[in-house]
Amino acid sequence: MKTLRLMTMGGVLAYRALFNWTRPAIFVGTLLVGPLFQLLFFAYLGRQLQVADDRFYIVGNAVLTATLACVFGGTLAVGNERRYGTLGHVLLSPRSRTAVFLGRALPYAGNGLLIAVVTLTVGATLLGLRFPARAISGLLLAMAVGSLACAFFGLTLGALGLRFRDVWVVSNVAVALLLLLTGVNVPSGALPGWMVRIGEFLPITHAAAAARDLAAGRGLAAAAPALGREALVGLGYAVLAAVLLKIFETESRRTASLETL
Amino acid sequence: MLALGTLAHVKQMSRSPFEVTIALVVPIVQATLAVYLFRAGHEQHRLLQAAVGAGLMGVWSSVLFGSGGAIQNQRWQGTLEMIMLAPRRPVLVILPITVATGLTGTYALLATLAWGRILYGIRLDFVHPFAFVVAAVVCIVALGMFGLLLASTFVLMRNANALTNALEYPIWLVSGMLVPITVLPAWTGPLAAMLPTTWGARALREATSGGPVWPSVAVCLGISVLCLIFGSLSLTYVERRARAAATLALA
Numbered sequence: 247m248k249t250l251r252l253m254t255m256g257g258v259l260a261y262r263a264l265f266n267w268t269r270p271a272i273f274v275g276t277l278l279v280g281p282l283f284q285l286l287f288f289a290y291l292g293r294q295l296q297v298a299d300d301r302f303y304i305v306g307n308a309v310l311t312a313t314l315a316c317v318f319g320g321t322l323a324v325g326n327e328r329r330y331g332t333l334g335h336v337l338l339s340p341r342s343r344t345a346v347f348l349g350r351a352l353p354y355a356g357n358g359l360l361i362a363v364v365t366l367t368v369g370a371t372l373l374g375l376r377f378p379a380r381a382i383s384g385l386l387l388a389m390a391v392g393s394l395a396c397a398f399f400g401l402t403l404g405a406l407g408l409r410f411r412d413v414w415v416v417s418n419v420a421v422a423l424l425l426l427l428t429g430v431n432v433p434s435g436a437l438p439g440w441m442v443r444i445g446e447f448l449p450i451t452h453a454a455a456a457a458r459d460l461a462a463g464r465g466l467a468a469a470a471p472a473l474g475r476e477a478l479v480g481l482g483y484a485v486l487a488a489v490l491l492k493i494f495e496t497e498s499r500r501t502a503s504l505e506t507l
Numbered sequence: 508m509l510a511l512g513t514l515a516h517v518k519q520m521s522r523s524p525f526e527v528t529i530a531l532v533v534p535i536v537q538a539t540l541a542v543y544l545f546r547a548g549h550e551q552h553r554l555l556q557a558a559v560g561a562g563l564m565g566v567w568s569s570v571l572f573g574s575g576g577a578i579q580n581q582r583w584q585g586t587l588e589m590i591m592l593a594p595r596r597p598v599l600v601i602l603p604i605t606v607a608t609g610l611t612g613t614y615a616l617l618a619t620l621a622w623g624r625i626l627y628g629i630r631l632d633f634v635h636p637f638a639f640v641v642a643a644v645v646c647i648v649a650l651g652m653f654g655l656l657l658a659s660t661f662v663l664m665r666n667a668n669a670l671t672n673a674l675e676y677p678i679w680l681v682s683g684m685l686v687p688i689t690v691l692p693a694w695t696g697p698l699a700a701m702l703p704t705t706w707g708a709r710a711l712r713e714a715t716s717g718g719p720v721w722p723s724v725a726v727c728l729g730i731s732v733l734c735l736i737f738g739s740l741s742l743t744y745v746e747r748r749a750r751a752a753a754t755l756a757l758a
Contacts (some may be wrong), residue, residue: 275669283676287686294690295548415528422536431540436547 252341253349261353264326265319277361281311285369288431298433304375305385305461306430306454308366312358312393313424313450319354320400321417323347324491325407333408337495344488347405351397351484358393359386377461384460384469391473392453395480399449401487408494423448430454449483452476508595512603513610520573520611534565534615538622541685542629555631558623559711560685565615566650567678567704573608574654575671577601578661597746598655598739605654609647616643638721639714645724646707649731653703656734659741684708703730 262268267276285307292303324347327333337343363386370377377385403420407413425431427445434442445451456472459465520526541561545554578601581587590600623629633639661670680686681695682704688696699705710723 269669272669272672276672279673280676283673283680287676287680290680290686290690291544294687295544295550297544297547412524412528415525418525418529419532419536422533426536426540426543432543432547436543 249345252345257349257352260350281365304369305457309392309454309457310430311365312362315357316354316396317400320404323350324404351401355394355397359390362389378463381460384466388453388457391476392450395449398480398483402483405490513607516604516607534618535622537561538619554629558619562616562619563684564679566612569612570608570650570654574605574658577604597742606651609651634717635714642710642714649703649727652731652734655738659738682708
């Protein structure tokens, strides 16, 4: 119970303190308007090239929009502690640092889910996409699982912030690569095999596929395998993040490089 | 003074591992995305156009984030007041920053073309090669001027990065850099016509695939001059307003 409280309350407090985009203007501009136009950009491009239908681009990009909050949030969750000089205090805590940092992924996942829902709703309304009402709960589930997997992915990148100074480079490049490798904008059949393979180990890939199945009315049973794979990917990144945080914490203590800016 | 200022800012940007890595990697990812998309759409004959469009997207990103980030960076470094206090017109102090971002964005255009040639075998068969070079130069200058106009508004805005983060895709979309304007709703047409990015993209596309390049170059240049004039006036106005209200730092 105490650990659960540490993860949830600690995560919320860290979100409020460390996430740079909580001010309304920045939140709306960066996390809502920008992703919406990203969806519109690829939807119109897809229409013009006739690569895939609107559902492919709208649903896929809506799920992908969670990456902004999740990837950068995870990076900020660790990187900003270092920037503000509070990292040492966190790592000195007698509580489980694994629980502390893993809990930080939760608000970002929630934020990512909100962005995905808003983007899907507005994008589908603007572009005239309809999907079955019975698919809504499944779509929410797919976006939630995708957001959580992406949040743990972001936390894994954030763990690098304990070791490397310019972790923002990694997060920016990661967001760009997710655009390409998750099969959200280029169907998997049009990508080289090695890119598809890499994409299978990235967040969002399977969640987007599941969301498309659900939006097409194929039901939760059809989407379940993809959702399961996304959950596994998320779990893998959660474990990787925990391991990396532990390793880099130990290394930073040993070399006294924790507060190196 | 403009040349030295531009050089100074280019050098400053080149010292940032973040700026260098983003400038190196992201355009290539965008170009790869464009190539595979166009291939998937059976538009192999338009791959060069796709590479040019993706490169121009990279130039805009560099100008947008560079211009917006420049003002914010100056503010965070505590040097915004000093550069605005310089005994020169504000435009002469800010313009080198925005032009520098356009110059660094040139790499994006060159990198996507090189990447396309080396990795995907895209033949660099420009219908009007000389016009392409001229159009590219004009386009980059125009984007720098447009960046100046944006930067003049960013001086007053505390949350300038909210706008910079929101303006990347809209400009890519409305300017027709990769998505033809003809597939967009009709009401976007007048909006697109006012943007120098639209005419720059059109000039580059016409130089690549054929068409009347020089009228587009002329319109792009004309709009960039208007951006310079309005940006200059706007900077003078916001500087005076910020001085009167003591809000320049907005820390």
